[in-house]
Amino acid sequence: MTTIGLFNYWIVFVLMMSGLYIVIVSTNLIKKIIGLNIFQTSVFILYISIGKVSGGTAPILVDGITLYSNPLPHVLILTAIVVGVATTALGLAIVVRIHSAFNSIDEEEIYTTSD
Amino acid sequence: MEHHIVLRVVAKLLIPVILLFALYVQFHGDYGPGGGFQAGVIFGAGLILYALIFGLQTIKKVVTPSFVHYMSGVGLLLYAGVGVISLFKGGNYLDYSFLSADPVHGQHLGILLIELGVGITVAFVMVSLFYAFAGYRQADLKVPPDTGHEATEKARDAVLEREPQ
């Protein structure tokens, strides 16, 4: 942890909060998905930071190296990235359908027309 | 895309290399960085690049939408199927050691097949996502609201009955 300090975690924190903020505040559905993506990305960075072992190298078996970073969080986050892609794709697909059904992707306009 | 001669030539040169590299990443995943996820994405990207340059209609002649759907199911079936085979051979689910007489060989075979399944699914899901979004024209999906009248009902049915792309 000494090599990178807490810098990573600050970045994670900032990204996480800005992502969540975008999701909550923006009324544009596409922007909401972008916010969601930023929010998820921050968690990816969190996991990758957890996996770092000070002085360790990439977890590929090479002669003469004994200290490796922890590959498990990387594997976990690979799964989470795939989940993120799937969520984004599904979200965008729903937005496309919303656009054709309501002629708008702005949340406020949609709710005023649908009531 | 008639005029972009540079793009077309470069793409024609690059796409085979991209697909080949995908296969390398796929099958070298045993020993080095790589594996099904990465290879699938690279393979899918190769196909998508082709579609971007030569048009959606051109690629659909080679990689038909129904084939894409079919393959994204097949990949997952391969993955889960390997697990079931190891069940039948007396091991736990996904215990590759039982796939072959020699456990080490079995582990190699198992991870190869599993990653192949992952690769196939990822590549074709990427392509089908691309087809779905790129092939989308608003008029296609515009479902008339359900008013209960017979005329709109027919229009609705016509839209909803269309083969999913």
Added chain:
Amino acid sequence: MISAHLPALQVVIPLLAAPACVVVRQSTLTWLLALLVSWISFAIALTLLVQTFFNGPMSYELGGWAAPLGIEYAVDVVNAFVLVIVSGVSSVVLISAKESIERETHIKRTHLVYTGWLLCLTGLLGITITGDVFNVFVFLEIASLSSYLLVSLGPDRRALTAAFQYLVMGTIGATFILIGVGLLYMMTGTLNMADLAQRIPGVAQTTTVRAGFAFLVLGISLKAAVFPLHYWLPNAYTFAPSAVTAFMAGSATKVSIYLLLRFFFDIFSETFSLRTMRLDLILLILGVIAIFSMSLVAIYQSNVKRMLAYSSVAQVGYMVIGISLATTTGLTAGIVHLFNHALMKCALFLALGCIVFRLNSVDLKDLAGVGRRMPWTMAAFVIGGLSLIGVPATVGFISKWYLVLAALERDWWWLAFMVVASSLLAVIYIWRVVETAYFKTGPVANTEEAPLILLVPTWVLIVANIYFGVSAVDTISFATRAADQLLSTF
């Protein structure tokens, strides 16, 4: 021989059937396949429940990798019970799903619907059976993504906005769970539930673990629609196709409540989660607010589906109150209510599915006089409603009875009183439907009774409502054993 592999088969069979549906591409065949697979899962779940009840917990190592390193499927009475609920609900609802979904959504090629359904089932069973916290997240996302899809199929265009809302909230919830799991992994270096339970006490005083706990509780509560985090649920339930609503009402929130139980009592100890973090107080207050406010909101709904959706949030409140009491009786009440609520809500939503099938509406004003035209459907609705209220000889009574007992055990008369009083609110909203259906006349003269394939599953559940209400010995003994096991150390 095969019995040793049942935990894996429980998840793998629906997982295999899902892509098979994509390959088969024929609506009726895929429906039959989904139905068959769902019933097989149900049989497996029942076997697992019996086995774990008599022979103790089972463990299954995926890929033959031993537990703390590999992914373990751990089955005990608690999750076997939930597995039975989930697969049972899916099996019964699927019988009517084909007719109901095709009629409501006008989708002619439904093979992808069943793919989604089976994936959702896979996910829910997977969450329940797995003994690995990261695996929980993966299965949670499988289940969630497919349920967003199923919700968006609804006939009304507002189904799309409901699905989008659900997607955003659900993803935030799942990501919170992911953060929580990550923070726990930071402190303990393990993802296995049993292993976590052993290592957490040593680091329980650190801020990281507490933050992780907070993220997990928030994320899971969001998925379970615990009172202030229920915002996505009414819309999703209202606009989804009726069969999907019935399936989700009987399974999705139940699984999340199970997760809450697992995390509270097994992974974190009861002392940590309820005493140190004071969640008993928080959950009790939220639960009491939920049962009153949500029942009140339900009374004022004109859409019957939405009314029942709000009532679902209120019912989650009862479960949460049961959990917050943290006694054997309280937990028994919570767990048995998981089962009972799945039975009654699923039956009610299926009855609504019958009504939608004929009337194409579930608005209260359109139901006037429907009681005479569709006697069997409405009779089912009335019995389901009585069960929801908690009338003796129905399952609803059993859960309320145990909840009141648990409250009295702690000498909390006021709580017992509140549980009973809130049931009276249910009387009001059920009565509104009954009154409209039986005592008003409306333009439903040509309506026929719903087809048999929709009525049969509804009545199967109604009969189960009465059967398990009259002879509750089995469910109670399973639930008591589950509660005891949760309260003992892992």
